Amino acid sequence: MKENLESIKPDRPHIITSEIDAISFYRKMDTPATVVEMLAGRYVLIEEFYSNGLQVLSELKRNLQLRYRDQSFQGQRDYRSAFREASHRLLLKVKDNELVVRKCPNIGWLKILYPDVADFFISFPEVQGLNSSWQWYQKGVEINVLKLSLHPFYGTYFPTRFDHLLLFDKWLKAYKGPRNRAIDIGVGSGVLTFQLIHSGFLNIFASDTNKNAIIGVSQESLRLGMNKKINLSLGDLFTDCDFMADLIVFNPPWLIAKHKLEEGIDKAIYYEKELFPRFFEQAKKHLAPEGKLVLLFSNLAQVIGENNLHPISEELERHDRFSKELQLQRNVKQASTKTKRTDSRSNEKVELWILTHKGK
Ligand SMILES: C[S@@+](CC[C@H](N)C(=O)[O-])C[C@H]1O[C@@H](n2cnc3c(N)ncnc32)[C@H](O)[C@@H]1O
Incomplete structure (x- = not known):
């Protein structure tokens, strides 16, 4: 693992460290009137119970839905944009890296992500995000194919459905090539x-543009005793990778972005048009002559009615770099066994593509 990983500072929610001019909110106050003030630009500070924050957010939602x-x-x-803007003016106070309202969740991220500051204000929606992430981090995400749980760092993409991992596992078990280096x-x-x-x-070279992903994998690989086999790189695609691999694996974002991408988790879901051409161009140089390129993808874009071209089919049609060796598909299992999914996502399939150098 690279030495300078220690110096990477995680992305974390914005906080306010100065004094603020805010309306102090108590549970018996007039919630609709408070929301009107919030919409007019005033900060509102939850003083009593954590649940009072939910009370204000629910009134904000009602108010905006009428407008x-x-x-x-x-x-x-x-x-959504109006809700986002106004809801971030709803604040909670943090003292000694803990929330001070009553009946609030205990969120370890408030200490881990802010070692340099103990007292501050933070928006209620950011606290909700931190809380949900903390629950996952503590409980862990059970990965059955690996027979272990992963503890995803704040702001990192992690799987909640596992069909693509099962496809990859099935293919890996049948793979007959060398198992030296992978990317x-x-x-x-x-x-x-x-x-x-x-x-x-x-030996695995693993990159990500998301700082929190690199920090998280660095910690997890130490915990799992796999750190000696992993070289982590914070950066775009193959930056700092100076070898050719037997296998290159990429589970890219599955939806084309119609907005300007933000750093962090946004890039786990959405891709810019140029991502795939850049990836294939660089993969060509980093794949050993007999190597395999493994891409995990999905028909999600088609399922939700976005008619853009499939970026892997597009590569195969337009360029002379790779040939398709294999394509496997698997239906995506319902998120819950209790509710039958009736929406269009019930047609969702994950795909595993194996490409090789053209002419091989
Ligand atoms: C769909 S997630 C897959 C994560 C993980 N490999 C998995 O299978 O669960 C895509 C990941 O690619 C990262 N990513 C997006 N664009 C990238 C780029 N240009 N270079 C490196 N990583 C990138 C995202 O930050 C995200 O962690």
Whole structure:
């Protein structure tokens, strides 16, 4: 692992460390009137119970839904953006790295992510995000194919459905080639890298543009005793990778971005048009002559009605770099066994593509 990993500072939610001019909110106050003030630009500080924050957010939602009745895509986008803007003026106080309101969750991230400051204000929605992430981090995400749980760092993409991991596992078990060096682009929570090591690969180069992913995998690989086999790189695609690999694995974002991408988890979901051409161009140089390129993808874009071209098919049609050796598909299991999914996502399939150098 690279020496300078220690110096990477995680992305963390914005906080306010100065004094603020805010309306102090107590549970018996007039919630609709408070929300009107919040919408006019005032900060509101929850003073009593954590649940009072939920009370204000629910009133904010009601208020904005009356104003934003347009159900079109743009109308709903405007509603969400107004909600986001106003809800971030709802604040909680943190003292000695803990929330001070009553009946609040205990969130370890408030200490871990802010070693340099103990007292501050933070928005209620950011606290909700930190709380949910802390629950996952503590409880862990059970990865059955690996027979272990992963503890994803704050702000990192991690799998909540596992069909693509099962496809990869099935293919890895049948793979007959050398198991020396592999490259995992977009390491996320580290799951594919750990599958590679589990299946006998000796050395993995793993990159991600998300600082928190690199920090998280660095900690997880130490905990799992796999750190000596992993070289982590914070950066774009193959930056700092100076070898050719037997296997290159990439589980890219699955949806094309219609907005300007933000750093962090946004890039786990959405891709810019140029990502795939850049990836294939660089993969060509980093794949050993007999190597395999493994891509995990999904028909999600088609399922939700986005008619853009499939970026892997597009590569195969337009360029002379790779040939398709194999394509496997698997239906995505319902998130819950109790509710039958009736929405369009019930047609969702994950795909595993194996490409080789053209002419091989
Ligand atoms: C869908 S997630 C997959 C994470 C993990 N490999 C998995 O299978 O669960 C895609 C990951 O690629 C990363 N990523 C996106 N663009 C990247 C780029 N240009 N270079 C390196 N990593 C990138 C994202 O930050 C994210 O962690």
